[in-house]
Structure formats: structure tokens, C-alpha cells
Amino acid sequence: MRLVEAIDVGRTVQIPDADPLTILRGIDLTVEAGERVSIVGRSGSGKSTLLNLLGLIDSPTEGELRILGEDAARLRGARRDRMRGREIGFVFQQFNLLPGRTAIENVQTPLLYAGGASFWRRERIAREMLERVGLGERTAARPERLSGGEQQRVAIARALVRRPRLILADEPTGALDLETGGTVMELIEEVAAETDAALVTITHDPAIARRADRHLRLSEGRLVPLDDPVPAGSAA
């Protein structure tokens, strides 16, 4: 099933007292269910902007973007928000855990907006998810008492607790050391595989990018295929 279909998508922003700034142009991208795609690029190349478009957080100014068959331009208001919550899971570089809440409360957060049985059984579902990411013993720990790797695992559990079909990971290992980063990526890939979810990872790290089925590079706002994200001669 085609989850993402971008045709000639562009994103231009208006800058006060300056010419409009084109961040993305002519983006063509398709992502199928279960596919793992990595996107690399320099800082400021528009990686996060692209991820925001795919996550229905932002809207393109040109072209056509379809998420799970729905035209993103036609998705507005609460319908857009609900679809984002139901179908898309975000993993952020800085984890973005809610302060003051325990690990299990953080993982329960998306279930507050799920409604139905998922809402009423949210504690059990969140606990199972934390056990799945290896934090079954740390459910009551607050983020400040967790290591970086543990925090990212909580963030992964939270992103995947509603079983989204599209997982968008923005530099998921950016704040972690090499070894922990590798472990976290394995975990994301495993959980994504269990639900046949597509995984789109944005990263600076060629080693992380290499784990994907398909590699893309953003350069000057354009998305181009990349045969091997690891530059020749790199130790990675």
C-alpha cells in the first residue's frame, strides 16, 4: 500500500522584508507500507521541513502530496489532527518527553486522543509497549531519571503505541552515542516491522542512513536518490 505520494512538492516561506525563501522544490517521493527510507542532507537542506510535510504538521505550497491516499491540501482542522494521531508516529531528536510525567504517563499521552477501548485500556497498552522497548521496570521513572537511550526508547514507545502506519524519525540518534544509537535504531526497525509500518528516517549519520532499504539525499531543496549514504573511504 502506498502511504506517501509526493508529486513535484515544494515549500516556500515568506520572509519579512526579504524575498520568499524556497526550502523544498520538485520533491517526488513515494513510500510503501513496510518500507524503510532514509534521507540525509546538510543542516538547513530542508530535511525537517520535508518531515513536517509528511507528518501533516506543515503543508506544501506547490505540488500534490497524498498521505494514505488522502490529499493533504484537503485535510484540514480536526480531521487532519486525528489522522496524524492515528496514522503517523513521530520520533524526535530531543525525545520531547513531557516533563514531570513518568515514562508510562508519557507513553499514555497519545492514547488520550485515541478514544474508545484504546483510551480506557491506555495504562495496560502503555505498559506493554514499555515492556516491548525493554523498559518494563522503569515505568514509574520520570524523564530526568532516565539515560538518553532510555528516554529515546520511551519516545519510541510513545510514537508507536497507537500502531501508526507511518513512522517519521527526525535524527532519532542525534543525541545518543554511537552504540546506543544503533540499539535504538534496531528497536525502531523491529517495532515498525511488527506492524508493517513504513519508516522514514532523517539523519546526518551515514551509518544510520545505511540501515534503510532506500536512501535519499536532500540537496538545495531537491531530493535525489543515493546509492550508498556512506561516503567512499569512510570508516562507517
Next chain:
Amino acid sequence: MNALARIATGFVSAVAEAMEELRIHRGRVLLSLVGVAVAVCALATVVGAGAVAEQGVRETSERGGGRAATATFNVNATTPPEPERVDAAWREVLDRYAVAYGTRLSYGEMLVQFTDGAVAVPVQAVDPAYGIIHRVRVSEGVWFGDADAERLAPALVINEAFWDRLGRPPLATHPTVELLGEGGRTAVVVGVTPRNGEWDTEPTAFMLADAYASLPVPGGTGSSMMGSLLPSFEAWIDRNQADPIVEAIRRDFAAALGDGAQVDAFRTDYAAFGDDPLLFVKLLVVGVAVVILLLGALGLVNIALVTVRTRIREIGIRRTFGATAGRVFFAVLMESVVGTFVAGVVGVGAAILLVRSPLMTMVLGGGELEDLPGFPIEAAVIGLGSAVLVGALAGILPAFAAIRVRVIDAIRF
């Protein structure tokens, strides 16, 4: 899942989210809600204390003018009818209109022999129902009962000054007093009424009307006795239909007394005058409480607005997980409402403790309350309602602020 269940789940989940936020930010919440709790407490206390004070004023008024609705009937005739005929006519109209409490009332004197000499003591001749109608309190002994009419020695309910002159004998010993005059009698003291203010220093007494009518003319006083002057008549009537019944009793009573007799009727209870004697004070204190409540709300809005700004990133994160703008609006609003509701419960609880405290009851009721009213439901409802209203008003601005931020800006905040 049907729409109703979906709405219910949405509501419950928003409340759960609000409760969680209140728990997380309990320190800030407590500080911001102190003003609201104090204001609600003031508001509920004013309403509750007003009810107690009102009851105090009501009881004081009822001791003088009778319970609502009490009407007095005076008989005027060029040739006074026989007292027995008047009494029979009175009893008949009371029965006809199912009036349970009616009394004859006349004022006179009796010459009492105290140890230091004979004194002309003012006396009110009444029926037992007078005690109910006028909330007569008895500090010692009892008020008249129906059996007292059968006594050979007339029963007396005397005041404290009278009792003092007798040497305050225990009523269990059935103290007697000598009533002087032609064919003098002995009366038995059955009750003592408490002192009614500083001016209540001269002996007075109540006696049953029939007993008083049978007394001899007291020697040397020259006062009129019961048998020579018609008494007034009082009836305690259902206040909801007082006016037509009073008129009907007046009409029927006059008709029963025959040609030449006129009956005047008028209300003597406080309710006949309409005005609430505490209205001004109540309005003043409620006004102050409302100002306090508004100030509390202002503080709440300030803190909530600042807090929302510090939580923009968090709100953005929630939006990425599917929180709709409406849901965020409702959740922020609910945080305020749930918080102020809890503050309202605390405020109303404190108000109940205050109003029901013995000190407050003593101050408001003058220590003479017979029927202490319960904490008025309307005080609790007004207190909680005000708290929720303030919470909703104070929550709207932060709620709008929370949804004005775009998701993409919020997660970068």
C-alpha cells in the same frame, strides 16, 4: 462506537488530561487558586451566615409579632357580647378553617404577695398556643399545657425578675404565690421565661386565659379583669393563603357575634411587611465577595496565560500525537474549571465549618436561636457555581492562546 459514547469518552479523556495537568502543576495551581478558594468561602459564608442571621431576626420578630402568618382579631361592640359566646364563636371559626394554633390575649394585673410586700404584677392572659405562635422560650420548667387548664390553683409562667423576687425556688418543688384581693387565690409557678434584655427588671407573668378570667378583682389596684373586657384573638395561619383566610375568619367571627359586633383583623408578623431587614448588609458583603472573586479570577488568568506560554512546546507535542485544536482548547479550559471547582469545594467546605461553628451561631443568632437552619443549599450552589464560572472565564483566554500557535511553531518553541 456510537456518537454518544465517542463524545462521552472525549469528555472523560479531556477531564483526565486536565486532572493530570493539575497534578503535575499542583504547586502553581494551589497558589493560583488560593484567591478563588478564599473568595468562594467568603461568598458561601455570606449566604450561609445570612441565613442564620435571618433566622435570628425572624425568631426575634416572631417572639413579638408571632410566626408568619399571625393575625390579630379585635372585637368591637356597643354592647359587649357575653365572653362565653365570644369564646365559642372563636373556637368555631378556628375549627372551620382548620387553624391549629389560636389564642386569646389580654393584658391585666394581679396583686402578688412577695416577702417584701404586695406588688401589682402585669399579666398576659393567653391560651397554650400563644407559646407556639410567639416562640416563647422557657429557661426553667415548662410552658402551659392543656392539662394546666384543669388545675385548681392557676398555673403561672413568670419572668426571671419575678422568680428573683421569689428567691429562685426550684420549680420541681412547685413553688406557689399568693394572689391578693377579694377571695384571694394561690397560683403555682410552672415555668420561667429568660430575661429579655437589660430592661426586663420588673416582675411579669403569663396565665391561662380561663384561669385569669376566674380571678377576683385585685384589691386596691382598680384594674379591669378578664371578664369585664373582651380580649384580642390571635391565629397562626398558613402564610401561603393568609390573606383570604384572615378575611374569612374576620367575616365569620363577626357574623357569629351578631348584629352590632365588628371585628377588625390585621397581620402582626414580620412577613406582612415584606422587606428583608438584612438585605443591605447582605448585598454589601456579597458585593465585596464578588470583587474578591473577580480579583482571584484576574490572578488566575494572569498565571494561566503565563503558564500556557511556557507550555507551548508541550502543546505542540500533544498536537503531533493527535490532539485537535478543539481538544487542546477544551483541555486547557477544563484545567481551569476543574481547578476552580476543587477550590470551590474547599471554599464551600470552609464556609460550612465557619457558619456552623458555635461562635458564629452565637454571634449571628444572638445565642437565642431555636431552629438553627442547616447550611443553605443555595449557598453551596452559588459558591460552586461561581467557582466554575470563574474557572471557565479565566480559562478561555489561555485556551485561545493555546490553540493560536501553529503546531510547527509549537514544537520548535
